[in-house]
């Protein structure tokens with residue numbers, strides 16, 4: 001019901017008639033009955049970058065092109081998230097992805113927070129900022145989308161823990177320790193020549209300050225040495241927000257089985273990415289490959305440690321069946337067809353992440369943070 005209210009509110013907020021033909025993805029009533037009551041979450045989408053740079057309107061419904069490749073990168077907006085029964089979205093803050101030099105990121109990170117504030121101000125009836133698991137449940141209960149902040153790359157700190165504290169005050173929910181380029185205190189998986197760069201002393205301080213502040217630590221994009229160093233330094237569950245399984249697709253962005261198990265042992269979670277090239281060889285794919293990676297992660301890490309990290313709006317092609325946020329019920333339909341129980345589906349859609357957030361929040365309190 002709350003989803004229906006949310007969609008109605010969205011339609012009214014956009015000044016549209018609620019009687020307009022629906023564009024809801026077609027799934028059975030049985031699938032809707034499983035999907036709609038869940039609190040569904042997506043751990044990573046890059047859309048805010050386009051809101052900031054291209055003035056993409058996050059509150060307006062956009063339409064996918066009929067072909068798979070969409071140069072306008074329009075995979076998520078609030079109306080389509082509500083149509084897809086998506087309750088919470090972690091917005092990736094992407095800053096200078098091509099250079100990523102520490103030392104000059106702070107003003108751009110603040111500009112991203114300002115962009116998010118504008119989105120929230122423009123969409124008060126359909127979206128709200130969430131910092132905690134309780135926030136997500138409350139906002140979702142009001143029929144709104146909960147928006148969260150995912151910082152993608154430690155370069156954004158400009159080597160300052162004060163910046164990290166300020167980012168938390170403004171809502172940062174997780175920090176990806178490194179992005180596409182290695183920094184002085186963490187190695188990226190992007191360049192094989194950096195494979196011996198691990199987490200430096202300051203990196204360990206960053207991980208522990210994140211734990212104290214209740215910011216989740218994200219190992220996405222970290223090389224293997226840095227990955228293990230992060231796990232050794234962490235005092236709270238560790239997450240990996242958008243990646244896939246190396247056993248099915250050997251790619252430097254993916255996690256091997258030892259890494260999947262290790263994330264689970266921290267109490268953390270792996271968000272399966274939808275980008276086809278990380279799921280199989282080739283630039284296009286289908287939802288079935290996403291399901292295969294979910295299956296594998298569940299088999300290795302356990303069903304309590306797997307979730308969804310689409311990376312929508314991070315790539316121009318997404319798999320058939322999951323090309324935008326409105327199509328999320330297709331994933332529930334596939335999981336049901338694979339024999340997953342309603343309870344397990346709800347855990348994968350978002351319940352697992354709520355648990356991880358609560359554990360990280362409790363740990364922060366124990367460590368004397370907020």
Ligand SMILES: [Zn+2]
Nearest residue numbers: 152220221242
């Ligand atoms: Zn990424």
